[in-house]
Amino acid sequence: MDNRITSYCRITNDAVVVNGEKHTIPRTDSPWLSDIYHAENLSYPKFFKMDNLAKAGFLGAELTLKDLNIDKTEPKQNIAVICCNRSSSLDDDTAYQHTIQSADNYFPSPAVFVYTLANIVTGEISIRNKIMGESAFYVLEHFNPQKFCSFVRGAFSDKTIDACLCGWVEYFNGNCDVLFAYVTRNELKNLDLHIENLYK
Amino acid sequence: MIYQISHNIISPLGFSSEDNFRAVKNGETMLELQNTAFSLPEPFFGALIDDDLLDTEFARINTKKFRYTKFEKAAILSVSKALQQTDIQPNSSRVQFILSTTKGNVHLLENADGFDSERVYLWKSAQLIANFFGNTNEPIVVSNACISGVSAQITAKRMLESNECDYAIVVGADMLSKFVVSGFQSFKALSKELCKPYDKNRVGLNLGEAAATIIYGKTDKPLPDNSIVLVSGAMANDANHISGPSRTGAGLYLAIQKAIDGFATPDEIAFVNAHGTATAYNDDMESLALTSANLHERPINSHKAYFGHTLGAAGVLESIISSLAITDGTALKTNNLHERGTVAPLNTLTENQSCSEQKFLKVLSGFGGSNAALLFKKFTQHNG
Amino acid sequence: MEELILELKKEIIEVLNLEGMTPDDIDNDAPMFGDEGLALDSIDALELIVLLEKNYGIKLANAAAGKEVFKSVRTMAEYVSKNRTK
Numbered sequence: 312m313d314n315r316i317t318s319y320c321r322i323t324n325d326a327v328v329v330n331g332e333k334h335t336i337p338r339t340d341s342p343w344l345s346d347i348y349h350a351e352n353l354s355y356p357k358f359f360k361m362d363n364l365a366k367a368g369f370l371g372a373e374l375t376l377k378d379l380n381i382d383k384t385e386p387k388q389n390i391a392v393i394c395c396n397r398s399s400s401l402d403d404d405t406a407y408q409h410t411i412q413s414a415d416n417y418f419p420s421p422a423v424f425v426y427t428l429a430n431i432v433t434g435e436i437s438i439r440n441k442i443m444g445e446s447a448f449y450v451l452e453h454f455n456p457q458k459f460c461s462f463v464r465g466a467f468s469d470k471t472i473d474a475c476l477c478g479w480v481e482y483f484n485g486n487c488d489v490l491f492a493y494v495t496r497n498e499l500k501n502l503d504l505h506i507e508n509l510y511k
Numbered sequence: 512m513i514y515q516i517s518h519n520i521i522s523p524l525g526f527s528s529e530d531n532f533r534a535v536k537n538g539e540t541m542l543e544l545q546n547t548a549f550s551l552p553e554p555f556f557g558a559l560i561d562d563d564l565l566d567t568e569f570a571r572i573n574t575k576k577f578r579y580t581k582f583e584k585a586a587i588l589s590v591s592k593a594l595q596q597t598d599i600q601p602n603s604s605r606v607q608f609i610l611s612t613t614k615g616n617v618h619l620l621e622n623a624d625g626f627d628s629e630r631v632y633l634w635k636s637a638q639l640i641a642n643f644f645g646n647t648n649e650p651i652v653v654s655n656a657c658i659s660g661v662s663a664q665i666t667a668k669r670m671l672e673s674n675e676c677d678y679a680i681v682v683g684a685d686m687l688s689k690f691v692v693s694g695f696q697s698f699k700a701l702s703k704e705l706c707k708p709y710d711k712n713r714v715g716l717n718l719g720e721a722a723a724t725i726i727y728g729k730t731d732k733p734l735p736d737n738s739i740v741l742v743s744g745a746m747a748n749d750a751n752h753i754s755g756p757s758r759t760g761a762g763l764y765l766a767i768q769k770a771i772d773g774f775a776t777p778d779e780i781a782f783v784n785a786h787g788t789a790t791a792y793n794d795d796m797e798s799l800a801l802t803s804a805n806l807h808e809r810p811i812n813s814h815k816a817y818f819g820h821t822l823g824a825a826g827v828l829e830s831i832i833s834s835l836a837i838t839d840g841t842a843l844k845t846n847n848l849h850e851r852g853t854v855a856p857l858n859t860l861t862e863n864q865s866c867s868e869q870k871f872l873k874v875l876s877g878f879g880g881s882n883a884a885l886l887f888k889k890f891t892q893h894n895g
Numbered sequence: 896m897e898e899l900i901l902e903l904k905k906e907i908i909e910v911l912n913l914e915g916m917t918p919d920d921i922d923n924d925a926p927m928f929g930d931e932g933l934a935l936d937s938i939d940a941l942e943l944i945v946l947l948e949k950n951y952g953i954k955l956a957n958a959a960a961g962k963e964v965f966k967s968v969r970t971m972a973e974y975v976s977k978n979r980t981k
Contacts, residue, residue, distance in 0.1 A: 434879030
């Protein structure tokens with residue numbers, strides 16, 4: 312079965328694979344996601360303000376879109392951004408909880424709190440790429456290609472949508488598990504199988 | 512047609528949709544100053560579901576004696592009360608549970624209270640809710656910030672239309688906690704008194720607790736008069752800022768256009784039940800979007816000064832109240848609105864008034880730049 | 896004052912995650928918000944309010960109150976030196 316998905320990216324704890332090609336990411340003392348950012352020569356200072364979930368989703372989207380000719384400055388109403396994962400924003404929830412846990416050191420952080428909404432990652436990706444189509448975030452116990460594709464197909468039920476930037480974006484306690492894909496309307500056939508194969 | 516089979520609201524104003532609607536129609540609210548809740552250093556203005564009342568009602572249905580959190584109890588009780596009005600077998604493989612929430616059991620991060628660590632995952636709550644009714648299909652959680660409850664209804668509609676299920680049980684719920692309230696306090700987003708949606712002197716929002724359920728089904732046959740049909744729904748992103756609303760309302764305008772295009776003209780819309788959080792920026796943004804959509808002269812209301820912002824429950828709860836309002840022929844006022852004051856003038860209602868049109872629009876906007884709109888219709892033999 | 900300015904710059908870089916910036920990159924008088932200078936946004940402003948409270952014991956009521964204070968690092972330093980309680 313040939314790969315019918317326009318472009319995709321897979322990020323795990325030790326590898327970055329874009330359209331089947333493994334990228335070399337030199338390790339430094341910085342966190343893994345920052346190493347990827349630098350190795351891929353990305354330039355978006357807001358990246359460093361994001362929580363880990365948004366960083367993981369941002370990288371997945373950037374690398375997936377890298378070789379597609381998509382103008383990041385032109386508003387686009389015909390692309391949807393759909394993400395799902397297992398741990399919602401628990402990574403950042405835990406970080407925020409630390410800022411309020413003790414009565415003696417109680418300083419709730421707005422910059423941390425804002426990322427305690429899982430769908431902020433879809434917002435970051437939409438802002439970066441000026442995507443104005445639907446954006447949505449779903450939570451499942453495990454990666455489930457049937458449900459994942461149900462969400463993607465659902466996004467295409469909006470007739471104004473021509474493409475969907477979709478991703479499984481999991482980040483919690485240092486564990487990173489990302490699959491991002493750019494799917495166009497005519498790639499919906501057998502999408503479940505393609506997505507399942509890419510995730511393996 | 513995708514239509515509402517039954518619904519329920521569990522809120523501080525009552526434990527049935529009808530009690531809640533009656534209270535709202537009478538202008539009642541349980542929003543008040545909370546001085547001691549969650550041992551916060553600063554008080555906040557909000558509305559909490561009474562723990563004892565919830566426990567008493569929940570004990571009647573919880574025959575398994577399994578221990579649930581307040582969030583789970585409210586959601587299960589709401590689903591149970593909605594199911595009681597139907598003959599649906601909730602354990603059927605053709606029934607899909609969809610949970611709309613932003614923070615679920617997040618309060619367990621502070622104190623696990625004897626629950627295992629898995630209990631803080633949103634999918635776990637969704638499973639417990641579905642399993643309570645014997646349903647073993649994988650439940651879906653929609654976590655889309657403030658628009659979750661509308662997103663979840665759009666998801667339900669799509670799954671019904673693509674024949675993935677015969678019934679979709681959409682339950683929206685969020686409870687308050689030190690976590691949630693302190694976060695909104697750090698945003699300086701809360702009003703210290705009853706919020707004033709669309710008012711010139713609005714200074715911020717109130718938070719509230721609620722669980723609300725709508726059970727959706729589909730049919731090709733004519734429905735009984737006054738059934739509520741979910742005609743269409745759409746979402747759009749501002750692509751502007753993660754926490755500040757768009758200054759132009761472009762994203763909300765786009766969502767509204769997609770929801771009404773081909774389905775309704777402005778003069779067919781009885782009222783728009785908008786977000787109306789009573790923050791300066793949100794209400795101004797909405798006024799611009801509604802004006803662009805040529806809806807600014809239609810009656811417009813917000814329910815936030817009755818319930819507060821109920822987060823993941825808001826889209827479901829407010830859709831139910833609005834459904835009962837259109838059945839009642841009433842366009843509800845915006846509570847605590849004294850002096851209109853949005854950047855673009857809106858026909859925001861300061862008194863309940865009667866309405867005869869058969870469609871209404873529900874819109875929400877939220878963090879992450881998300882916007883959503885739903886178009887509902889009251890079914891009659893004439894318009895079906 | 897110069898010492899406080901340097902201290903504030905270090906704190907700003909840290910709490911706002913201004914990756915790759917050093918205190919020398921921040922002009923004492925350049926606007927912190929808007930399209931020029933540091934180009935900070937509304938969440939940054941709220942985070943600076945937390946910084947003032949946490950490190951200097953200064954409570955600002957709302958973001959609007961911060962507008963004058965956070966014009967530049969210098970105005971921030973002047974406000975801190977006048978109002979600090981720790």
